[in-house]
Amino acid sequence: MNGPASAVDLSRKAERAAVAVVCRRLRRAYGPVEWPQQGPVLDELIAAVLSQNTSDANSGPAFEELRRQFPDWDQVRRAPVARIAAAIRQAGLANRKAPRIKEILQRIYGERGGSSLEFLHERTAGEALEYLTTFPGVGPKTAACVLLFACRKPVLPVDTHVHRVAQRIGLIGPRTDANQAHRELSGMVVADRVLEFHIQLIRHGRAVCTARRPQCRDCALLDLCREGRRRLSAGDLEPG
Numbered sequence: 001m002n003g004p005a006s007a008v009d010l011s012r013k014a015e016r017a018a019v020a021v022v023c024r025r026l027r028r029a030y031g032p033v034e035w036p037q038q039g040p041v042l043d044e045l046i047a048a049v050l051s052q053n054t055s056d057a058n059s060g061p062a063f064e065e066l067r068r069q070f071p072d073w074d075q076v077r078r079a080p081v082a083r084i085a086a087a088i089r090q091a092g093l094a095n096r097k098a099p100r101i102k103e104i105l106q107r108i109y110g111e112r113g114g115s116s117l118e119f120l121h122e123r124t125a126g127e128a129l130e131y132l133t134t135f136p137g138v139g140p141k142t143a144a145c146v147l148l149f150a151c152r153k154p155v156l157p158v159d160t161h162v163h164r165v166a167q168r169i170g171l172i173g174p175r176t177d178a179n180q181a182h183r184e185l186s187g188m189v190v191a192d193r194v195l196e197f198h199i200q201l202i203r204h205g206r207a208v209c210t211a212r213r214p215q216c217r218d219c220a221l222l223d224l225c226r227e228g229r230r231r232l233s234a235g236d237l238e239p240g
């Protein structure tokens, strides 16, 4: 016979219910989320490294230019760092990203005898996350993006929008740092909601709950949001 649920079980249940409500509200506001096209794992990792500290508008063309100049990853691995840096210049920080990309490719080739990370499909999410975060410049967010989008594993990437919106609506504390946010939110978001939660919070963070001027009056989450209520009572909302 099951014993009474512990306080921890109950609060976890409440957190998951809150996540479900947030997803439902944001689905109504922004529409459903579809899986993006799935590509090779190594492509996703290099694209994720290029996207660090820049926008998709810059990292996307940089990735295309890298592939145009070097149609396969072995060519990039053997190329001088300066040539790689020239190819990815549009992504910014090219002199930091180029040696990082070359080192990643050299290590994979040294360990696996080829330029592929497809074996990660067979690993558990935890094993794959641990493996990817051993590469230079690959933290939990970058690794989670690779595993979610290329492997469709339920690993939640916590980017700046996800972190900010989750803090404001009170899912995590106001002083929770990025690594702690990753751990706490990962426990609250069930596997089949990970993609939707990630994408919807990014949409919301870009469109309404922006860093400097959140549009709380137009927000689908206002009644759930402690920061929105604080702003409302303090009268520091943007004009509606």
Ligand code: SF4
Pocket: 165, 168, 169, 208, 209, 210, 214, 215, 216, 217, 219, 220, 221, 222, 225, 226, 227, 228, 229
């Ligand atoms: S009410 Fe304001 S602070 Fe809260 S989620 Fe909406 S826009 Fe962000």
